[in-house]
Amino acid sequence: MQAFDYARVSTVDEAVRLLAARNGDARVLSGGTDLLVALREGRDSAGLVVDVKGVPELMEMFFDRGGGLMLGAAVPCQRMYSDEPIAQAFPGLMDAASLIGGVQVQGRASFGGNLCNASPAADSIPALIVHKATAVIAGPGGRREVPVEEVCVAPGRTQLQPGELLVQLRIPAPEPRFGAAYQRFTPRNEMDIAVVGVGAAVRLNADGDHFEWARIALGAVAPTPLLAAEAGDALAGKAVSEAAIEEAARMAQAAASPITDMSGTAEFRRRLVGVLTRRTLVAAIERARRAGTHWNADLR
């Protein structure tokens, strides 16, 4: 690892100023579980590392049933799933938060870092996408908000420009009878990279037997995590049935463009997209039906 300058900032403006001044050789440090490893192994280099863990906005979480969840970009996974109300409202996000690395890694790893690292196999991104999450990005020109599915543009690359940083993720409050799940396939049960990851979210009708809408997102089968929009949209209005789920799984498979690498062959990955789409849809439906009862109880 080569020497670099280090700055710990306490405001977003300060971070933007420092980043903008360095012409692309500055890196944002959140949990560091990607960045520090990459710097040590020489896969990335930095002239300046800007530690944002001192910026309150990036380290805070707010949740209310009206406005939804505002998740600071640097909040570690462990804080997310340790927060009862948040964990209960977003089991589909917690699926991802409790999968990343292991206990030690989760004490540092953030969803913001996971997104900005832009790995095609990142576990939080499909989960965020199906939750209709957006990313709040600050830069020299001010702030902008973009859907999470538009943030990654290539393996390891996001649409963030030099000088920009991710401030926050915004996740809409769960609608009534909403359920979501994320699952991945790995040869090992822990400490592994998704061969395929699939997130699914559904909103069911009042009787819980029809889809009002659905979203399906795929990881590790394209250069970036992918919203399989058609597969999800095809479910809207349909009765909840094995056939409908099977059809969605087939469409998700069609949306995937997997490659063969040391984690798995393209053929195996395509197969897993089908398997995991079915399994996550079933899990999401189950959660939606259970959430239905919670919400009814709550509204009384």
Next chain:
Amino acid sequence: MAMKENGHKNGYRVIGTRPIRPDGVDKVTGRAVFGADLHLPGLLYGKVLRSPHAHARILSIDTSAAEALPGVKAVITAADLPQVADKVKSLGESVGNLRYMSENTLAREKALYHGHPIAAVAAENIHVAEEAVNLIEVEYEPLPVVLDGREAMQPGAPILIQGLRTDELGKLGSEPTNVAAHIQHKRGDVEAGFAEADVIIEREFRTETVHQGYIEPQNGVALWNDDGHIHIWCSTQGAFAVRSQISDLLRAPISQVTVTPLEIGGAFGGKINVYLEPLAALLSRKAGHRPVKMTMTRAEVLKASGPTSGSWIRVRMGAKKDGRITAAQAELVYEAGGFPGSPVGAGAGVILAPYRLDNLQIDGYDVLVNRPKASAYRAPGGTNAAYAAEAVADELAEALGMDPIDFRLINAVKEGDRRADGPMLPRIGYIETLQAIKNHPHYRQPLEGPHRGRGVAVGFWFNWGGKSSVSASVNEDGTVNLVEGSTDIGGSRASIAMQLAETLGIAAEDVHPQVVGTDLVGYNDVTGGSRTTYGTGYAVHALGVKLNEIMRELAADLWDVDVEEVRVEGGVFSAGDRSITFKELVAQGSDTPITASAATHPKDAGPAFAVHCVDVEVDPETGKVTILRYTAAQDVGTAIHPSYVEGQIQGAVAQGVGWGLNEEYIYDEEGHLLNASLLDYRMPTAPDLPMIDAVLVEEAPTPGHPFGVRGVGEVSIIPPPAALANAIHRATGVRMTALPMSPSRVMKAMIEH
């Protein structure tokens, strides 16, 4: 020996109990000093430049830019390493040619694998050293690569070492080749045996290169002093093996080399050969006699320390309807890596060892490929061999409609039988171990549920005695300081101290063991071959007997009787109606200090057998194998410290499961290792393993050992891949003939089935 009241089995007082290990507190508090923890005044940091090519001629090396970098104190290449002649060198678990060892340390004319050391740098800190390494300019001529053993045997394959000739059953061949050796074991008439058989099964198997996966990377600190004395501190299985390698590779007299072993974070055979130590020594001398520390990164460990061989194995077995095997034949091709020396010899000895055979033929080939030079890995060569043989045995039993344990019982070797590789078997506990599984609640309870299956497999391992030296001094309070030279990798300080305590009739806690370096104790062979609790235990027994003799004389003096009248049993000295304990006798005082030393070389360590049973569930949609239950029975002779024996068995199973299910070196076509990290080289984690039930079979104490110890460290790595393959077959109908049986491969096989 009579059972004593409240005594342990066989009347032992200490053996069979579970005292806290002497090294435990320092290890759990982080105080233990491992290789990388050592810091000396004026320390420099070394780094190795490694070949980016799997096979290339080295045309030139320009180190000038690296030398000019501020903070750099020395740069070395093979030109700094003395030329050494061909000489066969045995290091206990592995044998090698010294010239090849030297060339593996630093490449001379050619790089033979991705990661082969080319040059090394010492600098004021590791960052400067890393930068300097990148400034070394090497001109390579890349050469065609061969990664597969059987391809490397074909005419026209790229030749790795031009001068190599096949050792063909003892005679040297005449043509350049990648086949370093062909060995053979033969008995009876194989074809006649097969003609007698009612059923014959023949299958071919492929296994991949796998690594020991010890937690602590290789490391070493060296100081080549102004007076010519070389001092090495490192994490090793054998300080004396390091001393002799340093002496040979650097052409320094043995008396000028001191090796101090530090705590070791796992080895499993991988820390017998030196990698960094000679480089650190050369750098130290060149840097003005400053100490130099070198440690490998995990990527370096995986790329360039010795893993164990990938292999291709064909097994053919025939049996009569009554289950009797009439003939067996095996062919083993083991990939040695860039230099000769795969464990094919051991594999050939293991492969048919559990079976009583009148007709057999085993052919083994040691073949060079552009992969790192293989080194020992826990029961070297045994696991892949048994994977093939045990899968065929399972299929044979199935074809005959026999229970797999009964099939093995019918054919089991016992005392007086000849092993497939020749030697006569002494008293062993194999049949008792088979019975232990047959009668175990696990095996007796049928496995129910879809996609589930149960597999069994057996394993044999040679074990080894080896040379040990120990010494002890008795303190005024009756405790004993024990000095040994066997590095403690798996709890041997405890098991050795316990055997001395048993011999002296004192508490285990009253023996304080210490592992010391080469200047402070007599010669010791490496900790390997499952030998330490057996061989060094043998030595401390001899030591205890000597101490008891001194103590008898003390008692005789005290009571003014003839020494012959003094008897000793269980730490109590008596003559007539007088008696006194070891501690009381010490408290009486002795005119001369009480010390003794012993050196032993027991030659007939009893071999070990293991019988494993595993239940799996296979996900029919993904091919992922989940282990539901695992029971491992092992012929352990006498379990000195049962917890550590269980630990050895559980650890060996964990490694065998990793080898069976997910571990493999993945190369691209040019021979670059793609998965040189523990994220991508998938050893099992705790959530991947069930509780492993270790069954200790103590019915066959090893003859000739004072406590009947049998080496326990290795044999249980042998059955797991075979047991898993057999279980997967029962669960899915598929016979997996290649390791690892990873989800994608199992899925593919299920689809094709």
